[in-house]
Amino acid sequence: MHRKLLSAAVAPAFTLALATAPFHVSAAPTRASATANADTTTQLPRGVVPTHYQIALTPDAATASFGAHAVVTINVAKATSTITLNAAELKFSKVTLAPAAGGAERDASVAVDNDAQTATFTFAQPIAPGMYRLAMDYTGVIGTQAVGLFSLDYPGADGKRQRALYTQFENSDARRMIPSWDEPAYKASFALDVVVPAAQMAVSNMPATKTETLPDGRKRVSFATTPKMSTYLLFFALGDFERAAAKVHGTEVGVVTRRGALPQAKFALDASQAILREYNDYFGVRYPLPKLDNVAGAGRSQFFSAMENWGAIFTFEYALLLDPAIATQHDREEIFATAAHEMAHQWFGDLVTMRWWDDLWLNEGFASWMESRTTARLHPEWNTHLGAVGVRESAMRRDAIAGTHPVVQHVETVEQANQAFDEITYSKGESVIRMLEAYVGANAWRNGVRAYMQAHAYGNTVSDDLWKQIEKAAGKPVTAIAHDFTLQPGVPLIKVGEPACRNNATTVALTQAEFTRDRAGKAPLAWRVPVIAQIAGSKNQASTLVTGGKGAITIPGCGAVIVNAGQSGYYRTLYASADFAQLATRFASLAPIDQIGLLADSSALGLAGLQPASDVLDLVKATPAGADPAVWTRIAVLLDGVHNRYREQARGGDATRQKRFDTFAIARLAPLMAQVGWAARPGEASSVANLREELVNVLSNLGDANVIAEARRRYAALATDASAVPGPLRKTVMGVVAQHADAATWDQLHLAARNETTPLVRDQRYTLLAATEDRALAMRALQLALTDEPGLTISAAMISEVALRYPDMAFDFAIAHLAQINARVDASSRSRYLARLATGSSDPAMVDKLGAYAQANLAPSSRGDVEAAIAAIKDRIQVNAARLPEIDAWLAQNAQ
Incomplete structure (x- = not known):
């Protein structure tokens, strides 16, 4: 499942029965499921195991309901009078059991536990051990949010509303369509057939093997039987679709879109072919299914952008479709990365699946790492390898404050499993893999991964199964290091001693502490930390493993020392002030x-009070105009972050400090904007296109009059000159206009959104209405979000957009309309949606508001995101008070 496009501001709210449904734990090792012999966590009684599902499904999109008949072949290991499986929002009309080899049927009585999401079938006589066929007739509902079987509505080419159906089962929602053992360790094969309108296309994991016309004009489509897989990977879609495909190594690679959108999927189809060739080679195991589709859906989820259903990836249109006339370079990179992520899951997650949600990072951390690695490898011209620091920073922001958790974390409830899809699982998981690959070497790492795939194909694993194979291939103590970074939370801090140069070699002492932003005096945890270092300007590197809290490294050459050279390590680096100053003077040559x-390090360490908060501004000032565009993009993001802190203070009545900082930031960025210009130059690097987009956005946030005026001029000129705004800047320019809109302009943008017929563009326009700086217009956007006009899947995104600027207003609005919010948020996201709306607040009152919300709506085991939001708010308040004065003082001395 891909999350990178999800705004950090979003997160869920609700009263959730799921949160109180505990999983049964036979063994809860202190370090989560680190050992392969730990019993698998389960919510279900042991002793009955499914081996095959035969499902006949008849959906009715118009009535938002479905009927189904499922026959599950089961193995009963010990005598029992009851069979319990997962079921949610299903109504059973008949349940029978018969020997698999043939024999009399037995009727069952049915008891449904809505809170536990289970159904229990009780039989008059005990069932002897053996193989049986469990047959169930039942009905269910088709939802409007991306859980279970759901619908997405969109305007068709003729302006009439169209409806398509899709499934989303991860992590625990297959039970909404199929009564099942809905846990990853219960792998089985699936045979699906569906009765659907004759004019529509049905898609599932496997190719269709038979299509027959029924007397009533509908058709029955039967799909080939899947390999053994977990329930959450089953997929079904139905709609007025088109499909294009190509062959790669014997596999049919396809894209499926709503009618008329197929040309916009060409980039994704081309990308998928290249990625499949790469993965067939890298994993050493060929993709095993006959086809691999990527199915596009209109709208969006607050939880995910794409899902790795085996053989039938689902991706929301904004993360799959690309119109070359208006697409940005960033769009191309994200679409490629999303495809790379989901296709990596076809091996890491689908072929080999974590045993339980404790080890979710085996799926998501690895797929995130493969996504980054593959994008950089297949598109080196995009220079995306420089994004590794941003991934690390995303993890460390969460990992350095209270409320963090280990990468491998014990999961006991459905809602805890939902909440495990976070920055620690994805970004820290990816960063730890990057560090370990650098430690053992790329070839050894790949050999270990290949051995892991071959050893565990079609099975379930825990993290130690991977470490065993990597360690065997590398001949290095990987498991111990991996345990340090995955079984305990937090960020190591490497303090660098004074360099000593003798005989053209430099030695520095290294001390390991812990980097934390909000727990001064905390006793540091211990890590074995792989460290790579080099002399600034040199290509020669040295490496060591810091153990026991201390170490040293000797580097060829003399000069300023860069620790964590190449930035593969997951740790902060703290230099003595004199050594940092030396690096600052050499900054342009790094x-x-x-x-x-x-x-990144100087910014984070400065905010934590471990070095002057203004040190990062010295680096900004020292950066030459000709630095890599990715460096300037990072600087723009950093300056925007400081601006947002000052903006919070300005709303308290102190606007002078913000204006002084903004003047400095504009002075650094505006000349760069003049240099890159508003239109692409022939042959320019792709990273320049990304920088242009970032500069326009940040200068708009800073209130740069020139950028705002030019964006308005170009937007107005579009009415008579289609070339007034280059296609790749169209979204960006519209964003500036929306951000600084007055009431009349906002009304014009609203009318344009209402009249837009292309679903992807329409969704973008409605979201932009919520990006306004004007508080009254932001409230209008909130009110609009709760109407049916934008579409049920866009409402939550609009509210989240408002929360980026007005978190307190957005949170209060959501609390006041909680029932309506819950209807517009994925059930799997509700426990975190409100928490993330509030995360950007710097008002102490928000801490109590979040606590009251959690107390009234969430079980104690489901409050992880609320606790993380509270920690972030407290940290922001503390940092703003303690660090902004240091920046004020620096600006007084340095700003021109």
């Missing part, structure tokens, strides 16, 4: 990846 790393 490799771009190390420039970005030094900017």
